[in-house]
Structures are given as C-alpha cells and as structure tokens.
Amino acid sequence: MTTQQYDSFESFGFKPQILRGVTEAGFTTPSPIQIEAIPYILEGRDLIGQAQTGTGKTAAFGLPAMNRIEIADRVDLLVITPTRELATQVSDELFKLGRFAGMRTVTIYGGQSSYRQVDLVNRGAQIVVATPGRLLDLLSSGRLKNFSPSIVILDEADEMLDMGFLDDIKEIFKFLPKERQTLMFSATMPAPIRDLAGRILRDPVSVKVTPSEETANKDIAQQYYVIEEHERDDAILRLFDSEEPSKSIVFVRTKKEADRLSTMLIAKGYSAKGLHGDMEQKSREEVIKSFKNNQLDILVATDVAARGLDVKDVSHVFNYHIPFDPESYVHRIGRTGRAGKKGIAVTLVTPLEYKELQRIKKIAGSDIRRESVPTLGDVRKAHSGKLINSVLNARLNEEAQHLLNALEEQIDIQQLALKALSLLIEKQNITGPDSIGLTAQRLEKMLNDQRRDHRPSSSRRGGAKGGGYSKFRKPYGGGNRDRGSFSGKGRSTRYEDR
Ligand code: ADP
Ligand code: MG
Secondary structure, eight states: OOOOTSSSSGTTTTTHHHHHHHHHHOOOOOHHHHHHHHHHHHHTTTTEEETTSSSOOOHHHHHHHHHSSSSSEEEEEEEEOOSSSOOOOOOOOHHHHGGGGGEEEEEEEEEEEEHHHHHHTTTTTTEEEEOOHHHHHHHHHTOSSSEEEEEEEEOOOOHHHHHHHHHHHHHEEEEEEOOEEEEEEESSOOOHHHHHHHHOOSOEEEEOOOOOTTTTTEEEEEEEEOOOOOGHHHHHHHHHHHHHHEEEEOOOOSHHHHHHHHHHHHHHHOOOEEEOOSOOOHHHHHHHHHHHHTEEEEEEEEEHHHHHHOOOTTEEEEESOOOOSSHHHHHHHHHSTTTOEEEEEEEEEGGGGGGHHHHHHHHHTOOOOOOOOOOOOHHHHHHHHHHHHHHHHHHOHHHHHHHHHHTTTTHHHHHHHHHHHHEEEEEEOSOOOOOOOHHHHHHHHHHHHHHHHHHHSSSOOOOSEEEEEOOOSSSTTTTTTOOOOOOOOEEOOOTTTT
C-alpha cells in the first residue's frame, strides 16, 4: 500500500454522510497520521498509532470507526480517554464529524451524577466516550444496557499510565466483547503501554508519525533567560510588558505556585487564573472555557492540568521554572505554535538550572536561544514609540472637544498635553527593577565554567547559538508539535501534589 493514493478524504472511500462531516468541518487535506491509519482501520485491523499532540488523531480513528459502525440502538463504539476535558474534546470532535451520519454520542465521566449518563446510554446511543474510573464503575455494576462495542479505542494511552489508570483499563477490558477491533493511540510508547498493547490488541499494525528533525518546532521561537532565583516574578512581569503576549500559558511546578502566581498577576492588573488538579472539576472547566473564549489572557497551569488541551491562538508559553524532563518541555511548548501559527516559548533558568537546560536542549533536539531580559528603560522606550503612534492615529471623540473647551480656561495647552500624556504613561504601569537577570560578568563566568565542563564534546552547544525561528509554514499545522521524538522516557516525576 502506498500512501500516495490517499491525498484527499474522498480517496478513503467514506460513506457520503461521513464525508459531509469532514467537509463541513473545513478539513481539506488529511494529516499524516490520518493518511497512515485510516486505510487500516477501515479494513478492520487492530492498530497502534503514535503521533504527537495536535496531529489530528481524533479524526484519524473517529472517521473510519464511525464509517464502520452500525446505527442501531446499541453502543457500538467506545473511546476511553484519561481526563474529562479530553473526553469532552473527543466527543465534540466526533459530534462535529459524525452528525450527518446520525451518530448519538454520550460522554461518561466522574464528578457528576451517573444517573443522567446511564439514562442517555440506555435510551440508545452509538458512541460512548468515557474516562476509566466512571466507566469501570458502571460496567462492574452492570448498569449499562445495550453496551457491546465492536470497536474500542484507547486515546492518549501514555497519559492513562501517567495518571495511574492502567489497572482500571485492564479491568475494563474484562467487560468488553472478545470479538472486537481495538485501537490504541499514544504520543509515546513506554514499556508498560507496549505490554498493555500486547494484551488487548490482536495482530496490530503500528503506524508512527514523527516530525522530521528539520521541521520540528519550526513554528515556535524558543528563548531562555538566565536570572537569579529571586528574580522570577520580576522577570515574568517584565517579559509580559515587553513581549505583550495576546494569550499565554505560564507553567509552574506546584498547585501552590499556580495559586500564588495567578494572585500576584491579578494584583498587577493582568487577567490571569490558575489551573491545577486540586480545583473542583467545575471551576477547572470554567477556567478552560474562558481561556478558550479569550475572556482570560493568562493561564497559570501545572503540567497535569494542561495536558492535551487544544487551545488555539496561544501566543506565548512561559516556563516559570525549567521543566523536569525534556518530554514535558516539548509538551509544554507545543501548546503554542499550533495550526501553523507562530508561537514563542520562554524559559527562565537560574545558573543552577543551566545544566538541566543543556540536557533538555540535547535530548529534545531543541534550538533554544539565550536572550536578555529587557531593562525598564528598554521597555519604556518601546512603549513610548507605540504611544506616539497611537496618539497620532487616535480618533477624535466629541467628548474630548467638550473637555478641551472646559479645560482651556483653566490651563495652558502645553501643560494640558503634558498632563494628558502623563496619565497615559501612568496607565501603562511599567515598573520593576531597572535590570533583571545575571550581570554580564556572572553570565560570562557561568558560560566559561560550562564550556570547561563540556570540552570533549566540542563547543557546539556552549552558548547562545542557534535560532530555529524560521518563516516556514506548513499547510496543515499538525506535523511539527513534537512531544515524542526521543525515547526511553520512563515515568516522569510529577510534583503537582506538593
Ligand atoms: P490530537 O488528538 O492528535 O492531539 P486532535 O484530533 O485534537 O489532535 O486535532 C487537533 C485539531 O486539528 C482539531 O481542532 C481538529 O479539528 C483539527 N484537525 C484534525 N484533522 C484535520 C485536518 N485533516 N485538517 C484540518 N484540521 C484538522
Ligand atoms: Mg487527542
């Protein structure tokens, strides 16, 4: 089978009502994982699909699965996802793609009464999208009627492992029909996931889409700033003032940090909220919703809380601390630069963390440039340029004329202009220490020490070289959000519970 022949959604031979969902969704070209996986799934094969976040995996399994199942009063397709947010996301996507085929989808998750969910299933649905815990409850108590899925899909399997759901998953499969088609999707393939695949899949084909080195992360400009430990807050604030992100995620390590930092940002007048695992499901959802709807500019999140979220138009990702492992680095920065848009990833590192940064650079194959935090003067200067422009281009409003008439008698025009400009400048509220980050001397010394340590492996990654920020754009933005191009991950440490 050559992949050449599958260059359009028509070429897969979907039913017209499925094809209509694709067209209405605005998809024109299948993504690489879709080209690889769809033909096998249509043939009825079991399959392991490996591709990074944002590459269109949902449609890759959803379209052929929906094409194959029967429209009867029983559940014929089951999708298991690790979190409620992902379950909702998958449901929405399946609804979007399958609505012309008359698919009814029910989403099943914990933290809410199960009565309604069970009732909806029992009244006749073809698709169930579920999280493991609640699904296992309902299966073991025998409350789901007409539930015999002939296609079962495990989505984001590596995350199930990270979240400790592996035993639940194994248990769930005891309640599922033996005769079935099983598909497993994952960004990475750690050993326990391979084992699981060996148990639940039958003679599976493996398809894997890895971004070529050349294109990895090309849409994300990666920068790092070397600062002192006590300068983190000042640095973040200064970078907000200089970068002026339209929508950003700040990654932190602990729930406490998420709360503290979001409170600090709000106090400084930013529209920010925290997102972490201790929050009530409902308030988490509200935060995500307002972030998606652009009612919220800054999300301060822990890794776990932000995993897998598909939010468009995130202009900046900030790593308040350096992430624990290369995988989470790649994962975090992949929240920006989505769908062919440009993104900027900023990492704060202290001299102590610098070595760790080098490791991430090496393993993740990332091109991260060193930059200096702009001084107060730099930022004010940049802003005054903008201020001049906006004053010159400001539209006159009638109220202003009235105010001027009233003021003219009390104050000289030049004085008035100065006062008005001062008010505008004050409103910009750019403060903080003049310079932030290591002095040139300390930085030089640190880089020298670093070079000495690495002498045998040459000077290639000694300092601020690199710069992979290209103007390259792909027609389909899916291929370059790397989170799994390296192997041997093992279980990563999560500090969320602190
Ligand atoms: P993944 O599960 O791999 O992280 P998703 O399935 O959530 O990715 O898809 C990411 C986004 O890309 C979604 O908004 C989806 O609607 C969109 N998408 C998927 N396939 C295509 C395609 N062929 N063309 C355009 N957009 C697509
Ligand atoms: Mg997905």
